[in-house]
Amino acid sequence: MTQQTITLIGGGLVGALLAQLLAKRGFAVEVFEKRSDPRRAGFVGGRSINLALAERGLQALRTAGLADDVLQRAVMMRGRMVHPVDGVSGLQRYGVDDSEVIWSVSRGGLNMLLLDAAEAAGVTFHFDQSLAAADLDARRITLTDDHGTQRQHHASVLIGADGAGSALRAAMNDYLPLGQRIEPLGHGYKELEIPPASGAERFAIEPHALHIWPRGGYMCIALPNTEGSFTVTLFLPAHGPHPSFDTLPDAAAASAFFREDFPDLLPQIPRFAEDYDEHPVGSLSTLYLDRWHIDGRALLIGDAAHAIVPFHGQGMNCGFEDTVVLADLLAESGRDTADAFAEFQRIRKPNADAIAAMALENYIEMRDSVADPRYLAKRELGARLAARAPQHFMARYRMVTFTHLPYAYAYERGRAQDVLLDQLLRSSNKADDVSLDAAVTTLQATLPPLPPLRHG
Incomplete structure (x- = not known):
């Protein structure tokens, strides 16, 4: 033949x-x-x-x-390094340890x-x-x-x-x-760059993380490159009131915006004006x-x-x-x-x-929720349930990112788990206020065990 x-x-x-x-x-x-x-x-x-x-x-x-x-x-990325406007940056791990990481390529x-x-x-x-x-x-x-x-x-x-x-x-x-x-997101993006650091340290900021500057409705992220630079992406509404790409037509307007909203990030981008004016706005x-x-x-x-x-x-x-x-x-x-x-x-x-x-x-989660107390409480309680009852609970992000469970299963299971977390936290925004023993009993009575997991 x-x-x-x-x-x-x-x-x-x-x-x-x-x-x-x-x-x-x-x-x-x-x-x-x-x-x-x-x-x-x-x-x-x-x-x-x-x-x-x-x-x-x-x-x-x-x-x-x-x-x-x-x-x-x-370059390995262990989790999200969240940079709030006020306060201290912190790492939110993607998985349980360095066996569950993603890679910037x-x-x-x-x-x-x-x-x-x-x-x-x-x-x-x-x-x-x-x-x-x-x-x-x-x-x-x-x-x-x-x-x-x-x-x-x-x-x-x-x-x-x-x-x-x-x-x-x-x-x-x-x-x-x-x-x-075709459903437009209504938000666009523009790419900028943090160059490699001089001296022994190749990276100007923590290399083993995906950095997020969440600002509610918009954000910046940065991914590391092997030679030491970071690709920074600004996500903003394409049109409408400030801030949007309509209201930030050039580097002069954008620089003032970054000084106000991303004060720790702007000094890391020495070619900000050139990058902003030369790089097009991408659509999503x-x-x-x-x-x-x-x-x-x-x-x-x-x-x-x-x-x-x-x-x-x-x-x-x-x-x-x-x-x-x-x-x-x-x-x-x-x-x-x-x-x-x-x-x-x-x-x-x-x-x-x-x-x-x-x-x-996940866009809403990244730009709005990663600094939200309710989100953080659910994330913490979910991590405790996953540690105590791993056959019954796994964060949706982990199912999507670190297993071969079908996306459709991860989506439905994630929704069911989210409903359960909301019920367990209905009277509090603190994971410490929930009895873990009682939560595990409720979990096992409510949801069937996860299917066998296939990792690489």
């Missing part, structure tokens, strides 16, 4: 990893990417410079044999590593090739290079890993409506589709199918988890791609919808 050929649109993180996994399973894979090869042209930004890698993404990289290589280029560096691995597995990449049209009946696509030269390519099986602005999704939607809904939206595929001919994966806002650090991790599920299904299905695509959507869509909802909720 001849080797089945799969055509991928998009050679970013998800596309490159999927290509490698498919090639390792015996498929012939061709990838068309609209950008130039970042290994030769240099990585061009435009989206977040670094990303949070968690257990789901790590497991996919283990499947590809790449986890160790990636972790050598990553460079988008560009990771993309280049994945491209190398895919090529080594036999994948063929075509760069500077934009999808101009897709004739799904003829199973043929039209591609255009930077000079406007067009070429035709036969594509019996098409997979779109070309991101939130997917050209393949647009072509599929023209052919058969996908039930597309959630993408929902009713269907991700057209029979066995075309399928969407990763952000092309389910782009989410970045506040749970799970967009890449969810996309990487997609790739393992899809590669396994295609390997098992032989040439019946229609069944594999339908099963992929059946398995992954409820989980994509769940992480989309949790990412939106």
Whole structure:
């Protein structure tokens, strides 16, 4: 039997990893990417410079044999370092200890590593090739290079890993409506930078944390980079009354705002004016589709199918988890791609919808709740319940970030646990006021045990 050929649109993180996994399973894979090869042209930004890698993404990289290589280029983050306007900064751990951490990774560096691995597995990449049209009946696509030269390519099986602005999704939607809904967050972002420190200490602030300056309705965050810098991201309403990007049109206005609201952060950003004026305001939206595929001919994966806002650090991790599920299904299905695509959507869509909802909720938590006494009391009581009755209680963040429990399960279980915590704390905002023995008894009577947990 001849080797089945799969055509991928998009050679970013998800596309490159999927290509490698498919090639390792015996498929012939061709990838068309609209950008130039970042290994030769240099990585061009435009989206977040670094990303949070968690257990789901790590497991996919283990499947590809790449986890160790990636972790050598990553910075460990133990938790959220919260910087209130008044008061002392404090670390809120993500997990129980250093076995439960997330990792800050460079988008560009990771993309280049994945491209190398895919090529080594036999994948063929075509760069500077934009999808101009897709004739799904003829199973043929039209591609255009930077000079406007067009070429035709036969594509019996098409997979779109070309991101939130997917050209393949647009072509599929023209052919058969996908039930597309795009919900803007109404908030935008702008990236700034804390440079490396001089002297023996490479990092100007604590390196092993994701820093948050929560301000209720808006915030700054900072993620460490391996060379000692931090990528700082300001999240603000896009429009409306102060503060918003409308009311902070330039560095002069923004500097005054930062002096007032982020006084400890501004001195750490020496190129504040240049960064603010040169970097564009990015937009944030959630993408929902009713269907991700057209029979066995075309399928969407990763952000092309389910782009989410970045506040749970799970967009890449969810996309990487997609790739393992899809590669396994295609390997098992032989040439019946229609069944594999339908099963992929059946398995992954409820989980994509769940992480989309949790990412939106996490934005509110990060910008508003991390300094709220009620939130802190529930967090403390939850940690005590998890320590005393780990078979019955695990914080939702830990389920999402450090296990392979389906996102949909973590979402529903998290809601049930939150209701329980509210009941236990109904007359107090202090975890110390709750009898832990009585709380454990109530927990075990109210919720079934957690499923067996799979860690990496």
